[in-house]
Amino acid sequence: MRQIIALGGGGFSMEPENPLLDLYILKQAEKPTPKICFLPTASGDSDNYIARFYHFFEKQECLPSHLSLFQPPTRDIESFLLEKDIIYVGGGNTKNLLVLWREWGVDSILKTAWEKGIILAGISAGSICWFEEGVTDSFGNGMEPLKCLGFLKGSNCPHYDGEELRRPTYQKLIASYKIKPGYATDDGVALHYRNEEVYRIVSSRPYAKAYKVYFEGQVKEEKLKTEFLGSN
Numbered sequence: 001m002r003q004i005i006a007l008g009g010g011g012f013s014m015e016p017e018n019p020l021l022d023l024y025i026l027k028q029a030e031k032p033t034p035k036i037c038f039l040p041t042a043s044g045d046s047d048n049y050i051a052r053f054y055h056f057f058e059k060q061e062c063l064p065s066h067l068s069l070f071q072p073p074t075r076d077i078e079s080f081l082l083e084k085d086i087i088y089v090g091g092g093n094t095k096n097l098l099v100l101w102r103e104w105g106v107d108s109i110l111k112t113a114w115e116k117g118i119i120l121a122g123i124s125a126g127s128i129c130w131f132e133e134g135v136t137d138s139f140g141n142g143m144e145p146l147k148c149l150g151f152l153k154g155s156n157c158p159h160y161d162g163e164e165l166r167r168p169t170y171q172k173l174i175a176s177y178k179i180k181p182g183y184a185t186d187d188g189v190a191l192h193y194r195n196e197e198v199y200r201i202v203s204s205r206p207y208a209k210a211y212k213v214y215f216e217g218q219v220k221e222e223k224l225k226t227e228f229l230g231s232n
Contacts, residue, residue: 003028004120004151004193006127008158008185010204012056013049013091013123019056020204020229021190025086025121026062028192034085038066041100042092042125045070049090069100078109086119089126094146095138097125107149114151124158127191131156133179135170143169145179152196155182160211162187171219181214189226201226 005028010021026034038053040046045068057064067073067080074080081087087110089097101107114120120130128134129148133155136146143165145155157170166184173179183191183198188205191198201210203226212222 001117002114002193002195003117004114004130004191005122006130006152006156006158006185006191006193007121007123008127008160008189008191008210009123009162009187010189011123013052014187015204016052016056018188018204021188021202022056023060024190024202024229025088025119026060028119029085031085033061033063035063035065035083036086036088037081037084038064038088038090039106039122039126040066040090040092041069041106042094042097043090044092044096046092049092053088053090067106069104069106077104077106078112081106081109082113082116082118084113084118086121087113089120089122089129091122091124091126093138094125094128094134094136094148097129098146098148110149111151120151127158127185128156131182133182135166135173135179145173152193153180155180156191157182157184157213158187160184160186161208170213171221174213174215175219177215181212183224184211184213184221186210198224203228204230206230 135157186208188208
C-alpha cells in the first residue's frame with residue numbers, strides 16, 4: 001500500500017506539547033518500534049530543527065534517524081532511506097528542497113520508497129512536495145505556485161488558517177487557472193492518502209479543517225469531514 005500523510009501544520013515543530021499527529025503517523029507503520037527518518041532539507045538541515053525532532057521522537061516507541069544532505073551519513077543514500085518504515089519531511093523552503101533532492105537523486109528514491117510501502121509524511125513544504133503543485137512562499141516576496149513531485153494529483157495549500165495570505169492567494173490562483181484545484185489544510189490537519197486517494201483526514205485541533213478548493217464559475221470551498229484525534 002502506498003501511503004502519504006500531508007500535514008498542513010502542527011506536529012513536533014509547531015505544537016510540541018500536542019503529539020496527536022506525530023503519534024498518528026507512527027501508528028500507521030503497524031510495528032512495535034518503527035524506523036522513522038527525518039529529512040530537514042527545506043530548512044537547510046537546521047541543527048535546531050533536527051534537535052527538536054530527536055527531542056520528541058526519542059521519547060516514543062520508535063527508532064529515529066535523520067538524513068542531512070549537507071553532512072550525509074553515507075554515500076549510499078538509497079539503502080539508508082529504503083530500510084526505514086517512515087520518512088518524515090520537515091518544513092522550510094520548498095523550492096530549495098526540490099532542487100537539492102533532484103541533484104542528489106532523493107526524489108527518485110522517495111518514489112521508490114513510496115511504491116515499496118514506506119510511509120511518506122511531512123509538514124508544510126513536506127506536505128506540498130508530494131503534490132503536482134503547491135502554494136509556496138519560497139521565492140521570498142508573497143505566495144506563488146510551484147511545480148512539485150506529482151506523486152499526488154492536484155495542488156496543496158498548507159497553513160490555510162495560520163497565515164493571512166494563504167487562503168486568498170490559493171483561491172485567486174485557482175480562479176485564474178494558474179494552479180490546479182486541490183486541497184487546503186488548516187494548521188493541525190493531516191491528509192492521509194492511501195494509493196493516491198484520501199483515506200482519512202485527521203486533526204490535532206478540535207476546530208481545524210481541510211477543504212477541497214476548485215473553480216466552477218466562481219471559487220468553491222468545500223469543507224471536508226475532519227476527525228479530531230483528541231476525541232479518540
